[in-house]
Amino acid sequence: MAYRSLREFLARLDEAGELVRISEPVDPVLEMAALADRAAKQGGPALLFERPGALPVAMNLFGTRRRTSWALSCDDFEQHADALRALLRTAPPQSFWDKLKMLPKLGKLAAMAPKHVSSGACQEIVDREPDLRTLPVLTTWPHDGGPFITLPQVITRDPETGIRNVGMYRLQVLGPRRLALHWQLHKTATAHYRAYQQRGERMPVAIALGGDPALTYCASAPLPPNVDEYLFAGFLRGASVHTVTGVATGLDVPADADLVIEGFVDTSAPLVREGPFGDHTGFYSLADDYPALDVVAITRRKDAVYPATVVGPPPVEDQWLGKATERMFLPLMQVVAPEIVDICMPVEGVFHNLCLVSIKKEHPGQAKKVIHGLWGSGQMAQTKTLVVFDDDVDVQDVPQAAWRAFANVDVKRDLVIADGPVDVLDHAAGGFAFGGKIGVDATRKWREEGGREWPEVCVHPPEVIARMDALYDRLVPGAAPLRRPRIAPPPAASWTPRRGGILQ
Structure with a gap:
């Protein structure tokens, strides 16, 4: 639904129990921000300060995925x-x-x-x-x-x-x-x-x-x-x-x-x-x-x-604005680089410091091609760190991605270090809006890339997992489901002997 006013959106939040009305005076100097910061960090409700002065103040409107999706007139912004x-x-x-x-x-x-x-x-x-x-x-x-x-x-x-x-x-x-x-x-x-x-x-x-x-x-x-x-x-x-x-x-x-x-x-x-x-x-x-x-x-x-909103140490409300952008602009990035399967900009990277990318790798050097391509695309040019994985890595699962990156990377072979534009707010850059950036090829290395025989990830057979999960649920009533990483078998091409760059 399209909203004809901000009050109409607030009414929807109120009806769904997603809005807290604050009738006692709260000062716009520091106090409102401190309260809204706590609400954002805990996934709390939107806040409507009804007595700050001449006008009421609404904060933490985008503070959850659900509210951000509603703000964009859908049930989930993946739609x-x-x-x-x-x-x-x-x-x-x-x-x-x-x-x-x-x-x-x-x-x-x-x-x-x-x-x-x-x-x-x-x-x-x-x-x-x-x-x-x-x-x-x-x-x-x-x-x-x-x-x-x-x-x-x-x-x-x-x-x-x-x-x-x-x-x-x-x-x-x-x-x-x-x-x-x-x-x-x-x-x-x-x-x-x-x-x-x-x-x-x-x-x-x-x-x-x-x-x-x-x-x-x-x-x-x-x-x-x-x-x-x-x-x-x-x-x-x-x-x-x-x-x-x-x-x-x-x-x-x-x-x-x-x-x-x-x-x-x-x-x-x-x-x-x-x-x-x-x-x-x-x-x-x-x-x-x-x-x-x-x-x-x-x-x-x-x-x-x-x-109003509060920006500051993550997580804060703008993480969901960034996540909506990540999901909705993925199709655009796939136009530039069709091999891209998914991207994730973790909140700890505050949008421009870190981007995780999974690709369907089909030739040697493809990860580095994607790194350079993204650095040449719009605001992705300001991304300080790009890490590229094979498509069997769920980049939305940041701990799994970190495990795979640390395991797969040889720092002498797999890093791309370049100078270029960075966000003007990057205080670590050597110059104003210009500094060093790093790309990381965390994919399996083919032999043309200097890789040896690559080991498989340890995975239980699916039929064993199904039987043992059922047994565990009987033995431990009320146990939370285990979220297992999505791990697919490696691409066949990565095991195929090669001579002169031609698949044999």
């Missing part, structure tokens, strides 16, 4: 991955994104394209003399540089093409009408800023908060620069995103958003100091210089709810 695979198989263009752009032309999918409407709930109240200090903006960690908006949809537009981008960038409140915009080096909003700067023009920016949570997710999704996030949101929610023209900037904004902050960036003005900020890496990102937004208007619903 969206299946739908994307079906689209890849049926639409005629060669790339997924070409197909996504064709959605308005694909018959029944036409209703998913964004639709402009004349009015929306997000403009029920219009304040042209705004004061950001009236919003319950959180200070989440004790050494943060100030209060930060943490769950926004930041809307910008390419001045040349008019193509919209919606990104999720943290925003520091610097004063009653000023925000610092954390636009990282590799982000599309930064490219738009440079384009306006070259034209000598001020840059319009709109910041939407709330509305259907699918819109919030899409702001965080690593979509290519020319793919409209609200088109993707329409695909996920099965209904178009309605937009209205902003009251000050002329940018289209979600009609059902809870709040919209509008303003302009003076691209000729000096940058402002932003940060520090306790970030999703679990460490503080250091203060640095970024553009400033001069706010000229704030509009909102009469019943607006302010959404």
Whole structure:
């Protein structure tokens, strides 16, 4: 189902027992974050703070797989991955994104394209003399540089093409009408800023908060620069995103958003100091210089709810946003590298530090080919560690994957070390946004790769397991089922003698 407001999503959570309402006062400075952090780390409920000030605050909305799936209008986000695979198989263009752009032309999918409407709930109240200090903006960690908006949809537009981008960038409140915009080096909003700067023009920016949570997710999704996030949101929610023209900037904004902050960036003005900020890496990102937004208007619903999240040492709420991205973008990665069977980005790797990949290996050197291919693909270019396994390894079972990697790797033969772009938040990198990366070939080694005869994994026969599991359940009533690793027999080709690289 598509949600017409954030309150509609909260009502669903409330009915399912997934929401706790907090009526006693809790301070947006540190206290809300500490409570929400505990809820996220324990898989606890969503929280609605009803008395922080002018507006209620919703947190931990995406704090479990179940809630994240509901936020994306499905029972489980693997359903969206299946739908994307079906689209890849049926639409005629060669790339997924070409197909996504064709959605308005694909018959029944036409209703998913964004639709402009004349009015929306997000403009029920219009304040042209705004004061950001009236919003319950959180200070989440004790050494943060100030209060930060943490769950926004930041809307910008390419001045040349008019193509919209919606990104999720943290925003520091610097004063009653000023925000610092954390636009990282590799982000599309930064490219738009440079384009306006070259034209000598001020840059319009709109910041939407709330509305259907699918819109919030899409702001965080690593979509290519020319793919409209609200088109993707329409695909996920099965209904178009309605937009209205902003009251000050002329940018289209979600009609059902809870709040919209509008303003302009003076691209000729000096940058402002932003940060520090306790970030999703679990460490503080250091203060640095970024553009400033001069706010000229704030509009909102009469019943607006302010959404916020806490990022910090994992696990936190954003692990489920990352898991949804992992599952839904796997079909895209399989277009680039069809041999990929599965991927896993463990929460301990905070998205860009570690990616586990299983492949159907069919020739020597294939794991290293995949490593280099992924490092050349979109935001995967910033992945610091890539580990590639054979397809009999369940990369979602991280302990099993670690066992297999440590057993299978010869460090002189199987490591690929390279310099390249890394996430700007990687404090260990030798330079800003540039540093070393490592790829690990943890597959069975064929003889052309310097491998010897490779041993098999110890596995009980399935018929013995079935009989003994039944006996164990009788002997130990109430015992939990044993989750065994998925281990398949090795590919026949890995045992086949070879001469001159030709299978004999």
